[in-house]
Amino acid sequence: MEPSPKPRLRATSYDVARLAGVSQSAVSRCFKPGASVSEKMRDKVMRAAKELHYQPNAIARGLITRRSNLVAVLVSSQMNFYYPEVLFQITDRFSKRGFRVLLFTINEEADVEDCLNQVWQYQADGVISASYLTIEQHKILEDRNIPVVMFNRYFDDYDTNSIWCDSVAATDVMIKHLTDFGHTQFGLLQGPEHSMVSAQRMKLVRHAIENHGGRIVAQARGTYRYESAAGATQSLMTNAAQPTAIIAANDMMAMGALDELRNVMGCSVPGDVSVVGYDGIGAARFASYELTTIRQPIGRMADAAVSMLVDRVEKPDLSHERRVLIGSFIQGTSTGPTPIQT
Amino acid sequence: MEPSPKPRLRATSYDVARLAGVSQSAVSRCFKPGASVSEKMRDKVMRAAKELHYQPNAIARGLITRRSNLVAVLVSSQMNFYYPEVLFQITDRFSKRGFRVLLFTINEEADVEDCLNQVWQYQADGVISASYLTIEQHKILEDRNIPVVMFNRYFDDYDTNSIWCDSVAATDVMIKHLTDFGHTQFGLLQGPEHSMVSAQRMKLVRHAIENHGGRIVAQARGTYRYESAAGATQSLMTNAAQPTAIIAANDMMAMGALDELRNVMGCSVPGDVSVVGYDGIGAARFASYELTTIRQPIGRMADAAVSMLVDRVEKPDLSHERRVLIGSFIQGTSTGPTPIQT
DNA sequence: ATTCTCTTTGCATTCGAAGTCATTGCGGAC
DNA sequence: GTCCGCAATGACTTCGAATGCAAAGAGAAT
Numbered sequence: 001m002e003p004s005p006k007p008r009l010r011a012t013s014y015d016v017a018r019l020a021g022v023s024q025s026a027v028s029r030c031f032k033p034g035a036s037v038s039e040k041m042r043d044k045v046m047r048a049a050k051e052l053h054y055q056p057n058a059i060a061r062g063l064i065t066r067r068s069n070l071v072a073v074l075v076s077s078q079m080n081f082y083y084p085e086v087l088f089q090i091t092d093r094f095s096k097r098g099f100r101v102l103l104f105t106i107n108e109e110a111d112v113e114d115c116l117n118q119v120w121q122y123q124a125d126g127v128i129s130a131s132y133l134t135i136e137q138h139k140i141l142e143d144r145n146i147p148v149v150m151f152n153r154y155f156d157d158y159d160t161n162s163i164w165c166d167s168v169a170a171t172d173v174m175i176k177h178l179t180d181f182g183h184t185q186f187g188l189l190q191g192p193e194h195s196m197v198s199a200q201r202m203k204l205v206r207h208a209i210e211n212h213g214g215r216i217v218a219q220a221r222g223t224y225r226y227e228s229a230a231g232a233t234q235s236l237m238t239n240a241a242q243p244t245a246i247i248a249a250n251d252m253m254a255m256g257a258l259d260e261l262r263n264v265m266g267c268s269v270p271g272d273v274s275v276v277g278y279d280g281i282g283a284a285r286f287a288s289y290e291l292t293t294i295r296q297p298i299g300r301m302a303d304a305a306v307s308m309l310v311d312r313v314e315k316p317d318l319s320h321e322r323r324v325l326i327g328s329f330i331q332g333t334s335t336g337p338t339p340i341q342t
Numbered sequence: 343m344e345p346s347p348k349p350r351l352r353a354t355s356y357d358v359a360r361l362a363g364v365s366q367s368a369v370s371r372c373f374k375p376g377a378s379v380s381e382k383m384r385d386k387v388m389r390a391a392k393e394l395h396y397q398p399n400a401i402a403r404g405l406i407t408r409r410s411n412l413v414a415v416l417v418s419s420q421m422n423f424y425y426p427e428v429l430f431q432i433t434d435r436f437s438k439r440g441f442r443v444l445l446f447t448i449n450e451e452a453d454v455e456d457c458l459n460q461v462w463q464y465q466a467d468g469v470i471s472a473s474y475l476t477i478e479q480h481k482i483l484e485d486r487n488i489p490v491v492m493f494n495r496y497f498d499d500y501d502t503n504s505i506w507c508d509s510v511a512a513t514d515v516m517i518k519h520l521t522d523f524g525h526t527q528f529g530l531l532q533g534p535e536h537s538m539v540s541a542q543r544m545k546l547v548r549h550a551i552e553n554h555g556g557r558i559v560a561q562a563r564g565t566y567r568y569e570s571a572a573g574a575t576q577s578l579m580t581n582a583a584q585p586t587a588i589i590a591a592n593d594m595m596a597m598g599a600l601d602e603l604r605n606v607m608g609c610s611v612p613g614d615v616s617v618v619g620y621d622g623i624g625a626a627r628f629a630s631y632e633l634t635t636i637r638q639p640i641g642r643m644a645d646a647a648v649s650m651l652v653d654r655v656e657k658p659d660l661s662h663e664r665r666v667l668i669g670s671f672i673q674g675t676s677t678g679p680t681p682i683q684t
Numbered sequence: 685a686t687t688c689t690c691t692t693t694g695c696a697t698t699c700g701a702a703g704t705c706a707t708t709g710c711g712g713a714c
Numbered sequence: 715g716t717c718c719g720c721a722a723t724g725a726c727t728t729c730g731a732a733t734g735c736a737a738a739g740a741g742a743a744t
Contacts, residue, residue, distance in 0.1 A: 060700035084426030259629035287601035288630035402730035
């Protein structure tokens with residue numbers, strides 16, 4: 001007695017070939033755009049493929065072509081609404097370009113090592129990092145010939161592919177907007193110590209404040225998260241010289257500061273204190289906040305990042321590039337005239 | 343003349359075997375936990391592997407073992423803060439279980455078809471769907487023997503694996519909380535027409551309102567997004583009989599409604615109108631909102647979803663299961679006593 | 685020393701598609 | 715009718731790791 005044919009779960013190219021009465025190579029070619037196949041052949045094969053619900057096995061294909069069409073996206077998992085926006089935009093665009101996204105969320109720095117190993121094991125064709133990465137870790141990837149694009153970060157002393165948002169002019173406009181309102185006493189609500197984004201932004205802010213004759217009277221640090229702003233704001237406001245305007249390193253903290261001021265400390269914003277942020281995330285436009293902020297063109301940054309990565313996957317020898325988009329000043333209602341000094 | 347040896351980009355198990363002076367099988371076994379390998383062998387191999395920076399090729403492994411260790415996660419890309427929270431939690435947990443996440447964002451229903459094909463091509467071991475899926479689409483996956491877990495949704499008339507949050511009791515408490523405050527005129531801010539989550543929630547709400555002697559005086563629909571609440575709220579409030587409490591199908595819309603009421607229509611919340619939502623997302627706790635809502639235990643739901651999927655990947659014959667966690671009523675400051683009727 | 689276990693190791697094959705190369709077929713030019 | 719060029723097709727090999735099976739080795743018991 002014949003053993004009952006094990007119910008093949010998945011049709012392979014051989015099954016399709018058998019059914020269509022052609023060779024496996026022919027089937028393969030029919031699924032490769034631009035291959036040399038006659039109309040008749042393509043028809044036969046496609047009909048058979050449809051009948052068997054055949055779809056090429058991307059894993060097997062990846063093995064032989066050495067192209068997985070997988071890209072790894074690294075994002076920090078901290079609850080900061082900036083990352084989901086970026087992630088979704090990037091994923092969307094990769095999808096349209098025929099790449100799949102392997103998502104890695106980074107909780108703590110220690111996760112990165114693991115994550116890079118996985119990237120390597122899964123033969124990801126490239127990496128977009130919107131998370132903290134050391135130069136050493138970056139080098140590991142480059143040594144392995146995996147192109148990397150850094151999203152909204154770069155290294156000062158080391159060449160990389162990166163997408164950056166330049167806020168020099170916008171920052172100047174923002175500070176001028178505040179000094180025009182009569183503000184001279186500024187409080188800085190910075191991000192974490194090691195964060196280059198925060199450092200960069202605060203550098204611009206300091207410079208612009210100096211330029212427009214303001215003075216930094218207080219500084220505090222947060223973690224970029226909403227919750228971290230409460231304590232930092234308290235510390236800023238209980239300073240000997242009270243700031244009349246608070247510049248936060250991102251919108252999340254600006255929102256936290258605004259809430260702390262309005263809802264806990266009983267201040268009016270912008271009546272007593274003005275608050276500004278950075279990023280231009282969706283939530284910053286909510287009517288309860290309407291933050292004055294500097295908006296990153298996230299959509300165009302995602303476009304640029306995806307293009308840049310896809311280009312390097314296709315032509316590995318392309319040299320490093322840094323693409324800089326320009327952030328724009330967005331006036332909200334979280335800023336206004338200085339209160340008259342008593 | 344010998345052709346210069348092309349610099350092997352990637353060390354394979356053969357390279358490691360050669361360097362260690364053992365067979366390829368031995369190398370493979372050294373990387374398989376629980377395989378029968380002597381101390382000496384493991385040492386030799388691991389040393390060689392380290393020297394060559396060898397890491398097993400997950401693609402090749404997947405081809406032969408028929409296990410990709412990839413899971414697909416489908417989420418809607420609409421800007422609703424609920425999805426990122428769920429996504430990050432789920433990803434985190436899969437990571438710890440040795441699975442990688444293939445992310446698929448769904449913009450419109452038409453994307454699903456494509457996405458399912460990709461899931462099939464990439465041999466995903468399983469799928470978690472936090473996005474809209476028809477029964478037919480679900481069947482496709484099951485026919486292909488790909489286990490699916492539906493996150494926060496299920497089918498009424500079709501068996502599936504699902505994680506669900508039961509809000510029956512909490513809804514009753516919430517409505518009682520409102521009627522105790524004197525509210526009798528309710529306005530419903532529903533989700534999209536085809537959304538089963540909205541339908542379910544609103545069913546509970548209707549029932550509870552009836553139970554506690556309230557009356558639904560107005561209804562409107564939104565898209566679950568913040569922006570969609572503005573118009574819907576206007577429509578609710580310009581109704582002949584004005585509601586004194588608005589029940590939104592999710593927190594995002596509740597936040598939108600609250601902002602529209604406070605910042606556009608000049609109402610006091612909860613002075614003039616009370617507002618409640620559903621989900622218990624992080625942003626609902628922001629001091630500007632402090633929504634009264636029904637919180638889903640997202641962390642435990644993610645745990646359950648991941649466990650359920652991993653179980654079915656490992657034992658494909660496990661029957662369907664529906665795990666139901668209980669939502670809890672969270673009292674915020676968006677609800678209060680009815681205004682005295684004039 | 686011999687035999688018998690039980691563990692460790694290597695050989696050979698396998699997974700599924702892609703691509704190389706050789707062959708076939710077809711049309712047109714002579 | 716013969717020859718040439720080009721398109722279409724198939725046989726065979728390849729990618730890298732896992733595994734069934736057979737063989738070799740290590741002890742233990744006699």
